[in-house]
Amino acid sequence: MTPTPRQPATVRHAARLADAALAALTVVGVMTGVLAAEVHESPWEGLIQLSLFLGALMFVRRRLPMTVLLLSIAAIFVYRAGSHFQGGWIWPAWAAYFSAATTRHVRWVALVGVAQLVHATVDFWPVLDRNVGRFVIHIAGEGLLLVLFITAGLAYASVARWRERLRESDGRARDAEERLRVSREVHDIVAHTLAVVGVQLNVAADALQEAPDEAAAALRLAQNVRNRAMADLASLIGVLRDGPGDTAPQPDLAALHMLAADARAAGLDVVLDERGDPSAVPAAPAVAVHRVVQEALTNTLKHAGASKVEVIVEYGARSVTVEIKDDGRAGHDGSGIMERHGLIGMRERVSALGGSLTVGPVPDGFAVRAEIPVAGSKA
Structure with missing residues (x-):
């Protein structure tokens, strides 16, 4: 009983x-x-x-x-x-x-x-x-x-x-919303990790015979990225197993430099330009900014064929504006744009905070731009 x-x-x-x-x-x-x-x-x-x-x-x-x-x-x-x-x-x-x-x-x-x-x-x-x-x-x-x-x-x-x-x-709605949020986190982590690791494995395969040191360095970087992803996934799986609670790890704005470093290691020329004071940004908008940058860089590595990416993050008094622009082939026409899970997740994450997201080709490449309110956000 x-x-x-x-x-x-x-x-x-x-x-x-x-x-x-x-x-x-x-x-x-x-x-x-x-x-x-x-x-x-x-x-x-x-x-x-x-x-x-x-x-x-x-x-x-x-x-x-x-x-x-x-x-x-x-x-x-x-x-x-x-x-x-x-x-x-x-x-x-x-x-x-x-x-x-x-x-x-x-x-x-x-x-x-x-x-x-x-x-x-x-x-x-x-x-x-x-x-x-x-x-x-x-x-x-x-x-x-x-x-x-x-x-x-x-x-x-x-x-x-x-x-x-x-x-x-x-309660069921909150649980479902929490699990949906965690599924987005899992998607972002896995997609970014596979993109970076995939590039490094290709580098290692190409350089294995002629430049074994370069191949070893690529494999070590792939292993480090993989280890970070496994740690993140372990925490997220714990949330799914134990129910809603602390959803650590929560990425922050300081981790933007790590995203840029991973993309550089994968062969992209990444310029990260931060303007303003990030310390005043609450946790929820900070996570959204991190995930938008992560998803945009992942898509660039996987689909754009770009060589250069510029990431501009402007911290204002009432909102954070983030723009990721690459010089990839997606800028020549818009026919290849699809609202896959990653883009849908970005749009829903930004919309949930009252912000706006635009994704599409620009004259010399492809751009993702998000504006996320800060004032009144819950930390």
């Missing part, structure tokens, strides 16, 4: 406060209602005891709702048997009816209520001969109260279930 998960302390505390409030309302309501019915008896002759007993039952209503209902009705029977109170059968047990109706025993609650209503009708039957109107109003009022209390319990339970389903739906 799977144990019931323990509720948070704040939830338990709120539940206890609700029970105490309901108990106090029951005590005050029952005493006020009976005294308002002009019962000419001392309150100590059963009324106070009845009120305190019905109120005390509220503290166990969550665990034993049907027991609380039956005990409440029994207490009302005992009190009425020893007093001259004729003010009603249903309403003193209003909290018990409400609490029991929030559970799956609602049919039994209705059956108990109908049985009590039948008894109230029999008990009040002598009044029918003297005052038909009073009899009808009294019994109809009792029935209306019964329906009201049960309906209120059903409505409360329905709202609680709806809120629970909404919380579960929100």
Whole structure:
């Protein structure tokens, strides 16, 4: 049997406060209602005891709702048997009816209520001969109260279930969003790593016979890039295995130089031009800038056939502007542009922060330009 998960302390505390409030309302309501019915008896002759007993039952209503209902009705029977109170059968047990109706025993609650209503009708039957109107109003009022209390319990339970389903739906949506974000991270890491490692392996294969030192250097660089990627992937896979949490490693703006160095090692002439102060950029825009640069350099290595790339990152007071421009063949026409996963990931990442992304050919090459807001971003 799977144990019931323990509720948070704040939830338990709120539940206890609700029970105490309901108990106090029951005590005050029952005493006020009976005294308002002009019962000419001392309150100590059963009324106070009845009120305190019905109120005390509220503290166990969550665990034993049907027991609380039956005990409440029994207490009302005992009190009425020893007093001259004729003010009603249903309403003193209003909290018990409400609490029991929030559970799956609602049919039994209705059956108990109908049985009590039948008894109230029999008990009040002598009044029918003297005052038909009073009899009808009294019994109809009792029935209306019964329906009201049960309906209120059903409505409360329905709202609680709806809120629970909404919380579960929100949780699943957050989990899906987190996993989608991690999948983008995995794509960016793997694509960049394969592009750089692929170039270095080609260099090593070409230079293996004639320049073994150059081939060895290329293989060492490929191994270093591979090791970094494996460390990143290990952390990301841990997120997928353990659920949402710390999604380290989170790349930062300082890692832009490492991206540029990897691309240079793969044969690209990379110029990295940073303007402004990067220290004021929050974490989320910083990650987006890193991933845009990483994906753009990866695409250049894989598809553009470029020899030179210029990366300009301008840190402004309200936004970060990043532009990656190469001199590759993609600039001659736009027919080769496709919204593959990498470009889609870049666009969605930038859009999620309220920014804009443009991708396309320019007169002498191909350019990726993103503008990402900084003001109001969450670090």
